Amino acid sequence: MTVPTIVTIGKATQDVFLQSTKAFVPFEHKGVMYEQLPLGQKLDLDEVIFATGGNVTNAAVTFARQGLHSRYAWCIGTDVASEAILHDLDREGVDTTHVVRDDAYRASYSVILLASSGERTILNYHGTKVTSDRHQLDLSIIKSGDWLYLSSLGDMDLLEQIISEAAAHHVKVMLNPAGTELAQADKLKALLEDVTVLSVNKEEAQQIVSGETLEELVRHAAHYCPVVIVSDGPNGVVATDSKTIVTAGMYEDVPVVDRTGAGDAFGSGFLSWWASGHSLKDAIHFASANSTSVVTKIGAKAGILGTPVKLHEMPIKEEKL
Numbered sequence: 203m204t205v206p207t208i209v210t211i212g213k214a215t216q217d218v219f220l221q222s223t224k225a226f227v228p229f230e231h232k233g234v235m236y237e238q239l240p241l242g243q244k245l246d247l248d249e250v251i252f253a254t255g256g257n258v259t260n261a262a263v264t265f266a267r268q269g270l271h272s273r274y275a276w277c278i279g280t281d282v283a284s285e286a287i288l289h290d291l292d293r294e295g296v297d298t299t300h301v302v303r304d305d306a307y308r309a310s311y312s313v314i315l316l317a318s319s320g321e322r323t324i325l326n327y328h329g330t331k332v333t334s335d336r337h338q339l340d341l342s343i344i345k346s347g348d349w350l351y352l353s354s355l356g357d358m359d360l361l362e363q364i365i366s367e368a369a370a371h372h373v374k375v376m377l378n379p380a381g382t383e384l385a386q387a388d389k390l391k392a393l394l395e396d397v398t399v400l401s402v403n404k405e406e407a408q409q410i411v412s413g414e415t416l417e418e419l420v421r422h423a424a425h426y427c428p429v430v431i432v433s434d435g436p437n438g439v440v441a442t443d444s445k446t447i448v449t450a451g452m453y454e455d456v457p458v459v460d461r462t463g464a465g466d467a468f469g470s471g472f473l474s475w476w477a478s479g480h481s482l483k484d485a486i487h488f489a490s491a492n493s494t495s496v497v498t499k500i501g502a503k504a505g506i507l508g509t510p511v512k513l514h515e516m517p518i519k520e521e522k523l
Contacts, residue, residue, distance in 0.1 A: 203478070205269065206478060207273060208273070208347060208477060209273045209275070209346065209350045210261055210274050212354065213276060213356065214254065214291075216286050217501060218251070218253075218311075219253065219316055221249040226315050228317045237315055251501065253290075253503065253504070254286055255501070257354045258351060259296075260463045260467065260503055261466050262294075262296045262351075263506050264466075264467060264492060266296050267506055267507065267509065270478070272295070273296070273297040273343060273346065275343045277302040277330070278307055279303070279306070279307040283310075284308075300339075302338045304338065308330045312326045312327070314460075320458030320460055322462065324462075334357060337360070341363070344368050345371035349374050351375075351473055353469065354379075358382060361383060361393065365396050366396070375399070376397070376398065376473050377397045377399070379406065385409075394426035394427045398428060399473065400423060400429070400431070401468075403433050404419065404432055404433070407432045410426075416432045416438075416439070417440050419432045420432050421442070424444055428443065429476075433468065439490070445522070445523060446482055446483075446521060447523055450486050450516065450518040451517035452490070452517070453493070454516070456497065459498055460501065461497055465493070466496075467492040467496040467506060470492070471489035471490075472485045472486060472489035490518075491511070
């Protein structure tokens with residue numbers, strides 16, 4: 203089988219992780235967990251870790267580490283954060299020749315306050331917004347791919363523009379929509395006819411279709427696109443390829459160090475194996491393993507699995523539809 207090429211388009215982020223077992227102590231108030239930071243004081247940190255993130259750059263690294271041709275496009279600046287992002291991707295073997303570098307753009311920047319439980323508070327600077335009516339993206343990169351992976355693009359019109367370009371060149375699309383797209387559910391549903399794989403969590407799925415259980419949501423969403431994955435955190439995942447339905451639990455109960463990038467690892471883990479010709483069950487199996495590995499390390503990329511990889515058994519079953 204020819205090695206597939208997967209194109210990713212979307213924002214990139216410089217992440218700075220701050221750890222403090224004394225300063226970042228979670229507490230609960232009216233059912234909501236908080237980290238409390240007193241004003242006017244200096245708080246000691248145990249560790250400062252610099253990394254890079256952004257949903258699709260995390261995915262691009264999964265594709266590269268799994269031996270696929272991984273290509274990334276976006277508009278970033280010449281600032282320090284942009285330099286760090288580009289260096290990280292180049293080092294991983296991701297093709298960044300279609301990345302636009304311009305002083306007019308600033309990369310996204312996140313400061314993550316890590317609690318000892320692995321939960322975190324994220325302070326996020328979104329950088330320069332790339333929109334459908336103001337960007338320098340060369341969308342010709344899309345036709346070079348067998349697949350296009352999109353996640354949290356942040357602009358519905360730009361998403362429509364990119365998916366239309368993919369459809370025009372018969373490039374398959376995997377989509378993990380975010381709040382901006384989900385808030386316009388009717389527009390989103392209209393785009394799904396050109397999407398091959400839809401990956402969402404339970405709450406996101408309920409903004410698109412009706413249903414209470416994961417299986418109901420998967421079956422209803424499959425009316426819009428052929429492959430649907432609906433996850434529910436530690437409660438597992440249900441997926442269908444319109445032929446079979448797969449139900450999976452947790453891959454492994456591991457100590458969680460940092461949850462950043464776990465969803466990206468799952469989605470990209472699935473596509474890296476699905477695009478390579480694996481079965482739905484095997485692709486979900488690897489996706490679960492990749493996501494589990496990521497939460498054991500600080501940062502969204504450190505725990506991404508490479509090849510070869512040996513998977514152990516997990517609770518998973520496959521049934522005919």
